[in-house]
Amino acid sequence: MTIAPLAPPCGPQNTRAQGQPEDSRYVESIMEHVFISELLQHRWFIDQDRVEVIRPEVDADGFDLVLEANKHVRHVQLKSRVRHGQARSTRINARLREHPDPCVVWVFWRVDPATCRVSVEYKYSPWQRWPPLEPGEPTFVLKWADFLPDYVDIEGLVSLLF
Numbered sequence: 001m002t003i004a005p006l007a008p009p010c011g012p013q014n015t016r017a018q019g020q021p022e023d024s025r026y027v028e029s030i031m032e033h034v035f036i037s038e039l040l041q042h043r044w045f046i047d048q049d050r051v052e053v054i055r056p057e058v059d060a061d062g063f064d065l066v067l068e069a070n071k072h073v074r075h076v077q078l079k080s081r082v083r084h085g086q087a088r089s090t091r092i093n094a095r096l097r098e099h100p101d102p103c104v105v106w107v108f109w110r111v112d113p114a115t116c117r118v119s120v121e122y123k124y125s126p127w128q129r130w131p132p133l134e135p136g137e138p139t140f141v142l143k144w145a146d147f148l149p150d151y152v153d154i155e156g157l158v159s160l161l162f
Helices: 024-046 094-098 154-161
Strands: 052-054 065-069 072-082 089-093 102-111 118-126 139-143
Touching (some): 024 065, 089 102, 102 154, 118 154
Parallel strands (some): 072 102
Antiparallel strands (some): 052 065, 065 072, 089 139
16 A cells, blocks of 8 residues: 655645735734844844834834834835735835835745745835825835845845845
């Protein structure tokens, strides 16, 4: 008797690992924690410095995090998408523009089928690349071209942020 090999726990049969929108807010929270963990580890162990992470109590001003390092303050809107996702644009709260040195970090993730661990890459959009805001519009759309052309790892992203 032969026994069929077990499918990897996060293989094609696992819809959560494939990025199915079962609970997008939950997944966004996971990706925010992955981003913060990578950022803190890089700053502490590699740059041998700190970064202050501040989260707003209310999500009303267009940013998810305020990051401060090297006397540089960044208001960051985080977006996330499974790496093979088709979206090439994302909607941003216009109030983000009201803060000093705002940016958008788009987290692209995938799950390793064998280990069920997430790996991420980032796309970065500084405010200088954003399209003009239409008067009276509460949001604006960032397209693929509004982000820097290459994906970056956490080392590259840290250098862009600070």
